Amino acid sequence: MTATAYAMVSQVRFRELTTRIALAAFIGATAWLVTPTVWPAVWFAAVLITQAVDWVVFARFRRNPEWEPDRLYVALSCLTTVLGVVVYAGITAYMWFRGGDVGRIFAMVQCAGGLLHVSLHMHHVRPILISAVASHATYFLGLPIIGAVATGNWHELLIAIGCVLYMSHLVVAVRQSSSTTSALQSARDAEQYARQKAEVASAAKSDFLAVVSHEIRTPMNAVISAANLLRRTRLDTEQREHVSMLIDAGDVLMGLLNDVLDFSKIEAGKMELESAEMVVRERLAMLNRLWEPRALANGVRLVLRVSQGVPETVRTDPLRFQQILFNLLSNAVKFTSHGEIVVAVSWDGARLSVAVSDTGCGIPADRIAQVFNSFEQADVGTTRRHGGTGLGLSISRKLAEIMGGELSVASREGEGSTFTLSLPMEAVEAAAVRPERLTETAGSLSGRSILAADDHEVNRRILTLLLEPHGCRLTLVENGAEALAAAAGERFDAILMDMQMPVMDGLEATRRLREGGLNSGTPVVALTANALDTHRAAWDAAGVHAFLTKPIDPVMLARTLAEACVAERREMAESAVA
The missing domain is CATH 1.10.287 (Helix Hairpins)
Structure with missing residues (x-):
């Protein structure tokens, strides 16, 4: 027996209090119509009193569902239940002896309904169930027996036998209901436990991926x-x-x-898409420049064909579009040893279609359905011969679906394959997306003062070798606390900040920088091996100018720092004018 079971019964009785009182009013009115005396009104008043007592006694379980009652309070609860049922069902005795044949039928129907009600709603707590059922059963069986003895009409005992049969069926039904309820509760408990385990496992996986990535x-x-x-x-x-x-x-x-x-x-359903303008031909040309040398090294020509109707600029997620095509071209180059790879691009007014066709080994007919499955490749020897995880095509199809499009394949073994990507996109005016280019002076880091915080000695050495050739003056520190100390005594044009560092991490250091001082407005560029979306969001909340991940892209690093310095100089000029 658990405290929760008492609380459940208490909640049920509380929810049905209004219904019980309304039903008592109906029963009392019916009894008065059959036998118009004052007793039905007296009975209804007694019902109100006992229901109030019931509400008070069981309220303690509602206020504290986890409370485990002692024996004295269990006895009080049972006594309250007996009192309530004796009074509530007392009208059956009145109707049996004063209502004639109609009253007897009414009394039996009411008593049978009361037994059914308490059996279904109080079986969670056996002492309460026994208290309620025993009181109802006393009326249900006792009235026919007393009537038979009082009148000498022994045929009325048949009514008592019928009541016994009814109660037998009721016991079976209640047991089945209790068993079903217990099974459902066990299933809910198992589901909740499984959900908790899955959440813990998911959190552990996320932590593991974050650590491994870093x-x-x-x-x-x-x-x-x-x-x-x-x-x-x-x-x-x-x-x-x-x-x-x-x-x-x-x-x-x-x-x-x-x-x-x-x-x-x-x-995990956490992939978020961006929406930005993309110059179609420039993006395709970039991919072509990347993969053409690798294709030529295999003796394969890479051909790009863009239809006349393809718009110059579209709105989509450029990074994910590039990622899908990167995977398709990677597979085409990997599995094609002769002939050509053709990238054909078309536009139907609402969707951009890119078909990547090759003259490679093709895919067996019985394996085509599996090539988009996670960790699947066309045959078990593929990984040994060509490498890879078998995730590229799976990720590409799921990305296409997330973007509202589709990725399909047609292939004949020994003749080649064609993967077709179709994505909904919005054509935009080309003039609206021309990037603002940095001037030669603005893009230069010469003479700039850069503060870089990184706890890894090799990373600090790499930053020195990458940035000093640009003519900037680099100040290197090992943690966030040292970065704050350096920023307190010197004005910097930009600050590079690692995330995980001893003494003080980069996020905390950035937040403290923003609180005031010489470099409170200096652009901070996060440069970290923590590359998950949660890390990016944390840096955005801290107020960084840009978020770069390791391994370092030298060109992107120099360009981002130059842009940060331009932004810092522009803000200083605007402040001076103001």
């Missing part, structure tokens, strides 16, 4: 950045080839990491 991106930043820096030096042909291998391998590793993170976000 821990992988930090050394990858050193590998890829060092390879990019090395490529800028004087190298012979063999050395340059080795550096290219390093950079290509780093790109593959980052692609795999991003695939896993994107897949996790899609599965």
